[in-house]
Amino acid sequence: MGKLISPAFTTWPWVKWSEERELDIALRDGDKVWTWSEVSTQTNRYANGLLQQGVKRDDVIVGIAKNCIELIWLQLASVRIGARFAAINPKTPSKQLHQLVTSIAANHIWFGEGQETISGTWHHLQLINAEYGAVAATWQPTRLATLTFTSGSTGNPKAVAHSASNHLHSAAGLLSWLHFDVSDSWLVSLPLFHVSGLAIVWRWLLSGGMLVMPTEQGLLNDLAGVTHASLVPTQLQRILDSGETSQLALKRVLLGGSVIPTELTIAAQKQGIECWLGYGMTEMGSTVTAKRADGEPGVGNVLPYRELRIEEGEVWVKGESLTLGYYRSSGIIDVANEDGWFETKDLGSVINAELHIHGRADNMFISGGENIHPEKIEQVLLTHHEIDNVIVVDVPDEEYGQRPVAVLVSNTGKIPAKLVEFTQDKLAKFEQPIRYEIMPEHLLISGIKISRKLVKEWVDSLPITA
Template sequence: MAEIKHDFLTWPWQRWAAERPSDVAISLGDQTKGAQTYTWAEVSTQVDVFAQGLVEQGIKRDQLVAVIADNTIDVVWLILAIIRIGARYVGLNPKLSFAEIQQQLAMLDNHYLWSDRDIATEQLTGQEITLRQPEVSRMVPVTWQEHRPVTLTLTSGSTGSPKAVVHSPESHLASASGLLSKMTFNAEDSWLLSLPLFHISGLAILWRWLYRGACLVIVEKALQQQALSWVTHASLVPTQLQRLLDQVPTQQPIALKQVLLGGAHIPVSLTDKARSAGIDCWCGYGMTEMASTISVKQADESQGVGNVLPNRELFLREGEILVRGKSLCLGYYRNHTIFLYFR
């Protein structure tokens, strides 16, 4: 199995803040109207500030913080700050009914809860917290450990009740490095945060950004289609790409260079048109337990889901397809315990 190594000896945002402090790490809002930006130095500072605020509210290592929200900059700050203090993040789909949210939180038995919407949090599991600066500056005595459990992601529950899949920085970064050995994504590039952070595909975008030290672009849902005009990378469904190509006049340069397509049938006519516009399209197969993408290929007329990426292995046993590798999750979370069903 081909293996891609990463060499993070500290928190990824701290590494990039040390190496490229003035590079833009986050672009927030409409770029045509002057988007707000954060450099890596500012990201590193902001994460530590919010981490201190979480510690001040009593959150301890290995405790579980549930977040119910759509993608915003606040959710990104929360995820990074939660990880920074050694706690664990789990996102819930805000479109679920109140009863479904109650049920999922009861199953998780989370310690803390944050939401950006007006819901009856007193009827939900977990003490409500806020994203804020500390009243008194303090040290955050948690060091970088790539094997530490940091995120929980709920599966779709298509084969039964949803399972809470536990990943570490090692598995997330292994997933990112394997995909980026095929897709070109450099430090000067930008990836649109177009998928929800309560889903493994959204978290995968976050960890690709952290792995490469590039720019993460965050906009409101209403601006996502427009944002495709100024980002270099995006994860899309085919109709989003089709709309972009329909709107852009022939011969006009497009910033978008690489697209990871999924969620629906991908017409060859679409990928041919994208290629003519200078956009490379990719598709593949993935799963929550493997931190997103397992195999990938250029989206074209060829069949299949591509070749297995570095840091993953695929093999057959008694008629079943099995996968393993560096991107494999630690296990499933239940009753405050990680059940190591794998490895």
């Protein structure tokens, strides 16, 4: 464990770094770079551009685009004037998109290049590079700053409200253990509409390092000039398989995913890449527990500025990064219980101070009197070399009540052969899926997480065959 990092700022983070590290490179987008001084100036210009378009303090600003430099500027400018920023997945179907922006009473929407627009009561924003000038809003870190929609993997997406203080505490806790300082750079390798992508931005603002935007030249090219990245195991595996790791400056990787093969992290370590993993959620501003990958099944110890307890097998969390609440047009709905704990519905246990996750309480179903946790089946299937992702859902069964069906993302495009034999010594008979399906393309566009709810609806719509 490293030295505890303080999340305290007396002014906007980019202003602090512009004063202390004026000429150091802060931001890179392809061949274009900005120093901290230029980031501070440019943020001010875009903030004034928003004010010129009638944006007011506490207005909700939505950005709809794939990862791009404009989304970074829009977020910084929104926070600078005291507005509330939300990024939304650009692949969201227009009907659902309309529902999401209406649910948070969005006042203004910025659409990225080539993005289909939607009409409503909101104003269509432009990113205007206005004249530099004074902005009245003062630094108030506990004010609501961002809205991040949950993945909706088990239900309808919720808009999770965080302050700058929440985000900075989240970043400070992780970076107290996972080293990232002014000499390092972090690639924005995850979507900014997801909390794990948003968290990268706040780690950058906390540390004063460099933020690097992705290009159209592919992940391997993007990783060539950065020291840190957030990846899923399949991405890291492809990087190692490329045989070009010697050309990378990559020092540390924060891995996400339910199964992280020990062989993968050992191979990465041999190439000088330190692998970290953890457990987190949107409500806690990203990571709650973390550890350097060690081949053991746990997801790490509780990070600074967080607390965790197990209550009747369920994980409860609280801390300085806990959301202000779920944001609705009518106001903020508190997520904590009367003692300040957020009841996650994740099932887990703590063994030797390390958290172990067993599944979701609301995903469990009963088959022939036996409790089935889909996550256990998914973890087994994800160890198969041809399976990149999998969601297990239940289907009705006259004899057993419910039975498991596995919907796969296969790297061959086909259902792997002999899966029954593969699972028979790893799963109890009642846990073995009664059939396998290939994940349809339309279910892969929802973001980092595939929606379990939509997978269930799709499976239920399939014709029953003998």
